[in-house]
Amino acid sequence: MPNSESEMIRTIRERAKRKRGSVALGIGDDCAVLRPRAGEELVVTTDLSLEGTHFLLDRHEPRSVGHRCLARGLSDVAAMGARPLAAFLSLAATTETPQRWIDEFLSGFLALADRYDTTLAGGDISQSRSGIIADVMVIGSAKRGRAILRSTARANDIIYVTGTLGGSAATLERLLAGKEPERRAWSQRHFYPEPRVRVGDFLAKRKLAHAMIDCSDGLSVDLAHICEESGVGAIVNRDLVPIAPGAPFAQALHGGEDYELIFTASPKARIPVELEGVPITEIGWITREQGRKSGVYLTDLRTPPQPLEPRGWQHFRNKP
């Protein structure tokens, strides 16, 4: 059984007491207080992580769960070209959850928060009747008018992706098949994904990207979001997609939770091949017309481009 609610809040407050930047008031009142600087705008995202749906108690260690819950939000902030500022954690555990699990969950959460100068500024604690629940909100800051949207891709833009794709899904598949995943660097992308905060910040500061999204549901789904919101199409060169070691091509196209960034930029923009230690790969280009389907087509440059069905994760469509 976990500690009482008030003990838990006291501990979390103690562990999260370092306030930074625009956080004027953290845990301990009805609300946290943020004081944005002049010319700053705030970006806000929330991500719900549920035991059994987003993580498995017997496969993911609590540190990894805490890390992953926060990484989702940091990645959304990165995808706006913003810098994270504050996080809020709504956590529900059952009476059977050991306090040690919660402590290690927090260690994973706070270690990642610390690395990106993000203050845990508030949240809520509750008792769950079944399964652990963590909803994480992250607030970031961007210069006014500089946030990079999904809706601003332009025809003839080049499409880029950071890092490699499919590694997280490949690891998950092994986990679900009961295989202990090999302790390789790339399996860490599943357990401890690194949100591309510095890359997003770099692109925004230098106004290099037209549109951006993070690859959380899979390339085929997330690139389709850019197409839909921008009213454009996309052609992906299948030979250019950076496949994670050990992952099949299908998982690079449809596997989720890599938390890489997909962005589009003018063909004239000088995009480095590596940013902040992360490889940047050109994978295709934006076209004028969205076409009939999701807007995303796959080509091998020899035969006509074929529609790429969005087959990443969708709640209430896929079987859990």
Add this chain to the structure above:
Amino acid sequence: MPNSESEMIRTIRERAKRKRGSVALGIGDDCAVLRPRAGEELVVTTDLSLEGTHFLLDRHEPRSVGHRCLARGLSDVAAMGARPLAAFLSLAATTETPQRWIDEFLSGFLALADRYDTTLAGGDISQSRSGIIADVMVIGSAKRGRAILRSTARANDIIYVTGTLGGSAATLERLLAGKEPERRAWSQRHFYPEPRVRVGDFLAKRKLAHAMIDCSDGLSVDLAHICEESGVGAIVNRDLVPIAPGAPFAQALHGGEDYELIFTASPKARIPVELEGVPITEIGWITREQGRKSGVYLTDLRTPPQPLEPRGWQHFRNKP
């Protein structure tokens, strides 16, 4: 079974499309974008509501659940003397949840949001393995330095409370006993609590209150928070506590979910007996010393004040 995630997001986006004030970008990107005005600071709160813990599917109609989930956050914002700006909803339903339940939940949520000019600016949709989960974040705005904290009560302050106390808990007790609650005005405080946003705003604008909290866990618990954070004590005159019709005295002291405001003000401050149609009642005063217990004492003005144990709701202490 609910609609697919993408259909659900499309519907919610359509229903929530009216953007207001500082919300520059709502649903549809990785993050929402807020543009605070100069001299504005933001207050942020999150509240997790779980089926079985915070609401009962067979006792609370979906409209009431939607209303209550948001009311919790609006009440926290009111307790800072801030005005709500944007809300974010993380919602998880099971494959058995009817889409109609979700639609009516949203109707209750959005009707309340509309009344307080609050934009539903983002959130997350997920599949739950058991039980409906709603985590709601509300962001409000206050003038810089004007947010009213828990930690700034002063000795000799008068303690005030809005409305009446215990009505929500009394209704809940009847619900749990299987009795259909009487359809009276006061049972509405349980099903459709009215966050005291206008009262909070009034007090902040006129700088009338020193400290404030909303009464969500019960007077004995919430007043103890003010004492703890401010390092003071409180004496409550038992004859002055405004008891809701039909509620026993104990529920006025310890019953939660009334979402009234408890605030302290200088004895010199001219606090009206009614604000924005809500009665304001003086219930006691702040003392210099917190004492040994929670800081809150109860008196009948004839015998020495007795410590008032904080007996409101605490997760992982009370049996659910």
